Amino acid sequence: MADSKRLTFILQKTKKALINIPSKLRSGLLIGTVSYALCMLYVLIYHWLIKVHQIDPIYELFGVGLRGQFYLINLLAVIAIIFAIIFSLNQIGLLSPADTPRSRYRLIVVSALIFLNAAVSSAGSVFEDMSDRFLLPIYAWLAIVLIFQTVILFLLLKCIRSGIVQLFIFTLLGTITIYALNFCLTSWFRTGGMALQSFFLAFTALLLISLFAFVLGRPSAWKNVIAVLSFSCLAPLLGTALNYSTNKQRESGPIERFANIELSSKPDIHIVSLDSLAPPELAAQYLEISEVPYQEALAEQNVERFSNAFATNVPTKWSLNSVMRLAQSDFPPYLDYFSGRRASPLQALLRENGYQIATGFPITYLGYKGKYVDTYKPDPSWAVRNSAICVLANASPLAFFGFCNVGSILDKQESAEPWSDQVVDILQGYLERNEGPPIFSYHHILDPIGHTSLDYITYDPTSKAEYTETFLSGADKANKLIRKISLLASHSVRRAIIILTGDHGIWVSRTVKQEDDIRFFVQDRHGVVLATLHNESGCSLKELEYFMPNYATPERLLAGLFRCLASTPHTLDKALDFNEPFDFQNYKYHIVE
Structure with a gap:
């Protein structure tokens, strides 16, 4: 009954506030809404009409692609909505401060649950990437941060009597938390460009402002908010368990058929990708x-290069693991x-033949070492700075x-030698x-x-020129590295074969859909160098x-x-x-006479 009366009161106040909105502001809102609709209509229509070899006019004028335009338009809309919400709440008197112990308690509990949700959402990456010895330090560090954040929020809410300032503090802390524990660790956010970020x-801030208003505006409903936030903490854990259960059900094929293959000759086999x-x-x-x-x-004399070579699966994670499973x-x-x-x-065949x-990868992007390899570099048990979550969020x-800075005190001394030189040293040994x-x-x-960045635009002259410069610089270094490995192999005291390959192509077809130009799509993403440097x-x-x-x-x-x-x-x-995902013989690029 109390809730219905309060809801009626809020509706009456909202109606009154809308009536009392100045005519200029109403006109501004109308103009803004129409402008937003027209801009979105332009982006959506042009997205469907644009040809694969064309660049839209806005990009040619301002250098902002369709994707960036979409996010910029929506960013402005979100900012406008935020100001409209704050104005409305202030007009109807719902932007009152948390000036009682109970209201402050509600906000602090909600803030803590937001922190826990953000921490749990990244738990999968942490468990996948970090060694067991770092799990306690990283979550102990986050517990310290949570306690510190809670104390600061409590003191600020107690000292500050302005509802708008309290709203700002609550929103700022929540946004920073979600950014630090989630957004900055994801590749789509880090490489998505300023407009997307x-x-x-801004959208996160909008949700937090709405949550602030709801918690203070409807005291009787805050327990429901707590229940929802608590359940959402469990959702990622339930998802991980379900994924694990599904993986257990998808058993691999019979490994014995490869373990039973006996080799009469056993040269060393080295793959450099x-x-x-x-x-x-x-x-x-x-x-x-x-x-x-x-x-x-x-083109060196001892090098045998295979024509029309392709990586079976792409990108990197899928490519390297495909080789290990022999694309079966x-x-x-x-x-x-x-x-x-x-x-x-591949492992079963090799292990049974002694x-x-x-295997090795410069960071722990591919996870920690398992029992089916004898050596795996880097060793994720000691490198905080070399872990994927720290490198990706560098x-x-x-x-x-x-934590990536503080936790590095737990590291052993990290080698200053570049990874490419470390691989050469390993190979030489x-x-x-x-x-x-x-x-x-x-x-x-x-x-x-390295491939093109996520904001690369196919057929855009500027994007192409910038990446071409990067490619040529990297290709020159690759040339020196390949020569170094070839020279090293010529002095081998063991019988060996050294295979050079790529994990995928350069990905200049980034904004091209497969159905628009499948030949370009397959050649660019799957086409790689495949050669023996020493046999x-x-x-x-x-x-x-x-x-x-x-x-x-x-x-x-x-x-073979x-x-x-x-x-x-x-x-x-x-x-x-x-x-194989494609019939690669239909996409040959190097015809041998």
């Missing part, structure tokens, strides 16, 4: 480059084969409220080892090239190409190698069943 921060190592033909075509720097290194149809595209947390066909297995000191079991190593290097495996080029119909993939190259080395090749033939 500003929009989502460079990020975005695109074929020179595709780089020349899509970036209009006359000569790609690493062309020379790939009955082994789902899980993302934990590379780090050794899940048994894979190979030492080593631009923001607010990430986890500074393997090649110069006089004795020991056969070795399989697979290391991915993020530098020196003393005893297998000829023809034997390595056994499973390559008219195109090559790293998985097919490895299958194992068939050549196998005691009974037909056993491997029966075991293999490649599963």
Whole structure:
């Protein structure tokens, strides 16, 4: 009964406030609404009408693409709504301060639950990426931050009597919390551009302002708010448990068929993967480059390059894990084969033949080490600064409220040597080892090239020119790195094969839809360099190409190698069943005469 009376009172006050709005303000709101509708209509219509090779007029004038235009328009709308809400609340007298112990208590509890929701929402990434030894320090640090934030909020609410200032403080703390524990750790937010970031921060502020008004405006309903926020804390945990249960049900194919393949010859096998190592033909075509720097290194006498090579699955996580599962149809595209947390066909074959297995990635983006590899670098058990969540949030000191800086005191001394040089050193150690079991190593290097950024616009001359400059600089470094590895291999004291590949293409088709230009889409994203820099495996080029119909993939190259080395090749033939997302022979880019 009390609630219905209060609701009637609020409606009456709202009606009165609307009537009392100055005519100029009403006119402004009307003009703003019409302007917003027209702008959104322009963006949406142009989005559907724009051709794949065209740039819209607004971008040509101001350098803001359709995506940026969409978020800027909505950002302005959200800001207008925020001011309208504050004005309305102030007009109807609902922007009163939390001036009683009970009202302050309600706001503090809600603020704490917002903090817990933000922390829980990123828990999946933390558990995936951080070693067990860091879980206690990171959550202890967040507990300290929560206590400090709660005390500060309590003191400010007690000292400040202005409802608008209290609203500002509550909204600011909540927005910072969600940014520090969620937004700044996500790739879509970090690389989405200023317009997207500003929009989502403003929209978060809008939700928090509404929550502030609701908690203070309807005291009897705040328990419902607590219930909803408490349940939402459990939702990510329930989602993780459900995902785990689903994964358990999706069992991989029978691993025994690969474990039963016996190799009569066991050379060392080394794979070096460079990020975005695109074929020179595709780089020349899509970036209009006359000569790609690493062309020379790939033309060396001892180098055998495979024509029309593609990465089976992209991007990086999917590509590296696809190689470990040999692109087999009955082994789902899980993302934990590379780090050794899940048994894979490649691992099973190698392990049963006595190979030492080593994989490596510069950061812990692919997770922590599992039992199915012998060595995995980097070691996530000691590197806070090298963990993916800290590297990805490197631009923001607010990430986890500074834990990446404070927590680094727990690190061991970090090597100052670049990851590419570390990989060369690791490879040199393997090649110069006089004795020991056969070795399989697979290391991915993020530098020196790298794909286009998320805000890259296909067919835009400025975007293309900027990335071309980046590509040429990186390609020159890649050329030196490939030559260094080739030279290193020439002094090997062990029988080995060294395979060079890319994880995916340069991704200049970023704003192109697959159905608009599928040839461009597939060639650009899947086309990679695939070559042997050194081959003393005893297998000829023809034997390595056994499973390559008219195109090559790293998985097919490895299958050809194992068939050549196998005691009974037909056993491997029966075991293999490649599963590829496209019929790559329809997208060949390098026709061998």
